[in-house]
Amino acid sequence: SQTIHQWPATLVQPVGSPLSLECTVEGTSNPNLYWYRQAAGRGLQLLFYSVGIGQISSEVPQNLSASRPQDRQFILSSKKLLLSDSGFYLCAWRQGDYNSPLHFGNGTRLTVT
Amino acid sequence: SQQGEEDPQALSIQEGENATMNCSYKTSINNLQWYRQNSGRGLVHLILIRSNEREKHSGRLRVTLDTSKKSSSLLITASRAADTASYFCATDAPGGANSKLTFGKGITLSVRP
Numbered sequence: 001s002q003t004i005h006q007w008p009a010t011l012v013q014p015v016g017s018p019l020s021l022e023c024t025v026e027g028t029s030n031p032n033l034y035w036y037r038q039a040a041g042r043g044l045q046l047l048f049y050s051v052g053i054g055q056i057s058s059e060v061p062q063n064l065s066a067s068r069p070q071d072r073q074f075i076l077s078s079k080k081l082l083l084s085d086s087g088f089y090l091c092a093w094r095q096g097d098y099n100s101p102l103h104f105g106n107g108t109r110l111t112v113t
Numbered sequence: 114s115q116q117g118e119e120d121p122q123a124l125s126i127q128e129g130e131n132a133t134m135n136c137s138y139k140t141s142i143n144n145l146q147w148y149r150q151n152s153g154r155g156l157v158h159l160i161l162i163r164s165n166e167r168e169k170h171s172g173r174l175r176v177t178l179d180t181s182k183k184s185s186s187l188l189i190t191a192s193r194a195a196d197t198a199s200y201f202c203a204t205d206a207p208g209g210a211n212s213k214l215t216f217g218k219g220i221t222l223s224v225r226p
Contacts, residue, residue, distance in 0.1 A: 006155075034213075043201065043218035044156075059213075090155055098143050098205055098212035099163060104155035 002027035006091045006105030013112055019064075019078040021108050023091030026072065031093040033074040034102065035066055038088040050074060051096065086112045117145075117202040117217035125223040132189040134220045136202030137182075143205045143212060145178055145185045150199045150219070159187075159200075194226045 006023045013019060025031050032051050036044040046059045048066035056066050063082050067075045074091060088109050092102040120135045136145070144163045148156040162169045162178045162185065169176045175188040189196055199221050203214040 036216075041218075044216040046213055046215070049213055088153075092156075098207075099161065101146060101158035101161055102148075102156070102203075102214055103158070106155045107153070109153070 002093075002103065004091065004093055004103055004105045006108060008108060009106065010109045011111070013081050013110065015083055015112055016080050019076070019081050019085070019110070021076040021089055021091075021110075023074045023076075023105055024072055025074075025093045028072070028093070028095070030071060030096065032096055033068060034092040034094075035074065035076050036090045036092065038090060038107075040087075044090065048076070081112045083112050086110055117204050117215060119200070119202055119217045119220045121220060122218070123221045123223075125225065126192055128192060128194055128224055128226050130192055132192050132196070132222055132224070134187045134189075134200055134202075134222070136185045136187070136217060138185075138202075138204045139183065140204075140206055142180075143207055145176075146203045146205065146214065147174075147176060147185075147187050148201045148203060148216075150201065152198075156201065189222075192222075192224045194224050196222060197224045198222060 003026045034049045035047040038044050050068045064078050088107050090107045091105040094100045094102050117136050117138045146161045147159045150156045160171050160176050162176050173190045178185045199219040201216050201219045203216045
């Protein structure tokens, strides 16, 4: 069966510090991978998605970047965090067929202080 | 931008009652999906309804889709306290393998025991 791992679960970082959140998927190959951010009491905002190794599409201009160094690994990074980067970050995957559901990780709660 | 908009924003019902949640969207879609999120956790896929389907059932869940009105509803019958969660609709717009799910802001459902 397929599983998705996302870590860390919580993170407190000072403004200006770097960020690296990692997500890995097991039990499938060539998944589409997604990073979403959820602000308190709001819906999910798509940040990045990837349909293959090294292929990254950015949905919104921001202080963050994403990379996919391996087929089932998706990394969200920042060189210098801003207060506005605080939020709940969710990684998700699905097979390429658009008529398939997203499978989410348990999320990372990031607080920038 | 957010495609789906759920209504109401919050719903409080007694255990055993039915809960109806609505979602409206603006552009053409391949499918519409409903997700559930328990506090502080990732989203869990509930049900997917394709654009050529009008109604779908899964256990105590019933989803309808009216593409002429660009709206969907999620009915949870005989609600339980464990159904307390946030519920999101997500629309999957045409885009082939690059299609992306766009989420609404969610509905907070409270089921009183």
